[in-house]
Amino acid sequence: MQRRFLFLVALVVIGFAGAAYFFWPVNGPARNLNLTGDVVRGNYVIRTAGCVACHTDIEGGGAYLAGGLPLKTPFGDFIPPNITSDKQAGIGAWSLEEFSHAMSNGISPGNKHLYPSFPFDSYTKMSDQDMVDLYVALMASAPVAQKAADHSIGFPFNIRLSMQGWKRLFFHPERFTPDISKSGLWNRGAYLANGPAHCGACHTPRNIFGAAQTDQHFKGTPTGSKPFFPAIDAATLKERGYDAETLVDALTGGFDPDFDTLGGAMGEVINESLTHWTPEDLSALAAYLLDED
Ligand code: HEC
Ligand code: HEC
Structure with missing residues (x-):
């Protein structure tokens, strides 16, 4: 009897611990918001x-x-x-x-x-x-x-x-941390691509729960999948024939190495975001994507 009771108590404790684990808020590091906005x-x-x-x-x-x-x-x-x-x-x-x-x-x-x-x-x-x-x-x-x-x-x-x-x-809330072995330009590009510009939201494949597969960062979706998102990791972009200049050109509405312009969801990213970027930020993005600095 007593053993059975202990077993039940253990189950309840495990249940509560499990629920607490799942329902404990997932909050990232506190921010310093005491800044002047512009x-x-x-x-x-x-x-x-x-x-x-x-x-x-x-x-x-x-x-x-x-x-x-x-x-x-x-x-x-x-x-x-x-x-x-x-x-x-x-x-x-x-x-x-x-x-x-x-x-x-x-x-x-x-x-x-x-x-x-x-x-x-x-x-x-x-x-x-x-x-x-x-x-x-x-x-x-x-x-x-x-x-x-x-x-x-x-x-x-x-x-x-x-x-x-x-x-x-x-979900792992965190702030961007620069890679000190890389240049300031590369780090600005890494910040933009992975933070505000959220390139991985489309170009990093997702698991069946809709979560980004972080070990497949920028590796795109398999050929033939719908919707299809191409890989944009450095090796693939170089294989495709991009260099810093042609990449910035394609990302602002010019031609890609196949003499096509990028369309669909990417066309919207280009029109509503990338064409508004400063030349410095576009260079930073290209330096990061091609892993050159
Ligand atoms: C990929 C599309 C997408 C982009 C890009 C996006 N949002 Fe949203 N946003 C959504 C969707 C979808 C929701 C609704 C989510 C929900 O109901 O849980 C949302 C919800 C929100 C909410 C919550 C609103 C509410 O009433 O609860 C805020 C605030 C917000 N977005 C701000 C922004 C800002 C600022 C940006 C740019 C920095 C941005 N979003 C970029 C799709 C997007
Ligand atoms: C809303 C989804 C979406 C987002 C966000 C997005 N892309 Fe794309 N991207 C696409 C799609 C779809 C294509 C394929 C377009 C085509 O082939 O016409 C594409 C194509 C590309 C290509 C061409 C690859 C090749 O093989 O020629 C590059 C480079 C690229 N994206 C870079 C980026 C960068 C950098 C960002 C972040 C600034 C970004 N994308 C954000 C959907 C997206």
Whole structure:
């Protein structure tokens, strides 16, 4: 009898420990948000971070950042919401801390777990200064009083709490750490590609749970998969015939080594993000992608 009781106690303890493990918040290192934000710099971060491509219905001529077209995934359709400064329909009522928490840990006010179709697993790497600049620029954006539509996703993914377990297993919030054996230019490129510009959101393959396979960084999806994303690791890009100059050319709407322009989802990244980058940041991106410095 007593042994059976002990066994039950052990089961309950293990159960609680398991639940606590899964439901313990997954938060990254604290940020220093006590910085002065700058709207001009922040508007540039909006571009390097590609917020416009998702949060604006470009095809339908929708208002800037007022909500985007559905992102189709195997789990359902996710609608990027209105992130203008409108206090009801957008995020105008959010504090800087709340905004940073959503971007860095994937949690919105009211403890709402965000889906990783919003690439917070890349944005968590952004610098504190970029985060603060981004916030002041969004707060200065034109308010749009129209809410975006709701997601249409199936059970059990429509339960936001399920994302807590996902985060526990697959999300590692952290800031970008430079590689001191590389140049400043290379590190700027690495920061942009893996932080704000979230290139891996498409070019790093995902497992069946939709989590990036970090050991396959930038290795693309297998040939024939739909959607298909090519590999953009240094060896593959060089094999394809890119050098720093031709890569920047292709990434800003020019020709790739096959004399084609890059289209589809990449066309949007080019139009809404890369063509707005400074020449220095494009050189940095190329130096990092080709691993040359
Ligand atoms: C790949 C597409 C994509 C990109 C790029 C993207 N977002 Fe989002 N974002 C989404 C989706 C989808 C959601 C909804 C997630 C959810 O409901 O859990 C979202 C949600 C958010 C939220 C939470 C809003 C709320 O009401 O809870 C904020 C804030 C946000 N995004 C800001 C940004 C900013 C700022 C950028 C640029 C730095 C950005 N997003 C880039 C797709 C994207
Ligand atoms: C929303 C998904 C998405 C994101 C984000 C994205 N890409 Fe792409 N990328 C694609 C697709 C799709 C293609 C294939 C385009 C084509 O063949 O027309 C592509 C093609 C490319 C190519 C051409 C590769 C070749 O074999 O010629 C390069 C280089 C590239 N992307 C670099 C980047 C970089 C750098 C970033 C981050 C700044 C990035 N991509 C972000 C979807 C994306």
